[in-house]
Amino acid sequence: MFRARTVARMSTHAQELSDFIRSRHSPRAFVPEPLPVEVIEQVLIDAQSAPSNSNTQPWNVHLVGGEKLKELSAALIKEFDTNGLNPDFTIDYGEGIHPQRSQHLAAKMYGLIGIAREDAEGRKEFVRENLRFFGAPHTALLFIPPLGDRIRASFDQGTYAENFLLSLTAHGYHGVPQGMVSLLAPTVREFLGVDEDQKLVTAITFGKADETSPIFNTNPGRAPLSETVTVHGIDGLELRK
Numbered sequence: 001m002f003r004a005r006t007v008a009r010m011s012t013h014a015q016e017l018s019d020f021i022r023s024r025h026s027p028r029a030f031v032p033e034p035l036p037v038e039v040i041e042q043v044l045i046d047a048q049s050a051p052s053n054s055n056t057q058p059w060n061v062h063l064v065g066g067e068k069l070k071e072l073s074a075a076l077i078k079e080f081d082t083n084g085l086n087p088d089f090t091i092d093y094g095e096g097i098h099p100q101r102s103q104h105l106a107a108k109m110y111g112l113i114g115i116a117r118e119d120a121e122g123r124k125e126f127v128r129e130n131l132r133f134f135g136a137p138h139t140a141l142l143f144i145p146p147l148g149d150r151i152r153a154s155f156d157q158g159t160y161a162e163n164f165l166l167s168l169t170a171h172g173y174h175g176v177p178q179g180m181v182s183l184l185a186p187t188v189r190e191f192l193g194v195d196e197d198q199k200l201v202t203a204i205t206f207g208k209a210d211e212t213s214p215i216f217n218t219n220p221g222r223a224p225l226s227e228t229v230t231v232h233g234i235d236g237l238e239l240r241k
Contacts, residue, residue, distance in 0.1 A: 024169045026176040028109070028129075029213030030136035034065060035206070039171050040138070043206075046167035052156035059160045060143040062192050069139060075191050076131040076184050085183040088199040097227070105220040112214040130180040136207040140164065141181070141188060143198040150199065157201050168206050175206035 040063070052058060064072055079086075093099040107117075115122040133139050142161060144153040161177060168175045181188065181203035188200055209216055225239040 025217050027174045027209035028134050028215045029210040030207040034137040043167040047164035050159040050163045053152045058153040062141045065138040073132050079187045087183040088185040133205045136205045139203045139205040141203050142201050146197045174209040175204045178203040
């Protein structure tokens with residue numbers, strides 16, 4: 001009887017976890033109200049629990065808010081308007097399904113906010129809105145140190161980021177990874193006084209989402225498992241298409 005109750009409870013927890021993970025999404029509109037510092041600290045503690053290669057914990061995180069965030073935003077927009085993008089890592093989605101997925105998201109998002117495909121200035125203004133951090137009160141800028149080719153450190157950075165995002169969700173807040181900010185990495189480093197050898201992977205902008213915005217939840221969907229997973233030697237496992 002005890003085992004049956006334990007299994008049932010574990011099954012319930014597993015379903016709750018699955019539902020919770022799928023409830024996380026990336027809003028692109030926030031209200032300016034700052035989070036309580038106690039919540040921010042707990043999110044950082046949860047993120048710090050992420051696994052990493054040989055426990056190297058290769059994440060260097062800079063939190064920015066208040067007037068500093070406004071100043072950073074102004075510096076980024078000025079650099080974007082004057083000189084364009086200057087990323088630490090190449091931007092290339094290749095060919096085939098990966099750029100198609102990105103284009104699908106962009107088309108849906110632009111459609112929701114009324115930016116036509118041929119509206120070049122409207123699209124540039126949306127980049128500027130990215131660089132305004134979508135009105136959020138906080139951002140976390142995630143750098144990685146010069147460890148080898150940085151591939152493993154980038155993976156570790158991803159586990160940290162996922163913990164960070166899920167902890168925000170658990171506390172009733174939202175976060176959005178912002179690759180766009182990393183495309184102006186030298187400006188970010190100069191503003192924050194970060195060493196040149198620290199490479200910017202992404203920003204996680206966070207706060208209380210503006211649920212009235214048309215891009216509160218763009219819901220781009222996910223690829224079926226059959227597109228991303230290949231099974232070897234596990235009988236009976238048929239992936240959904």
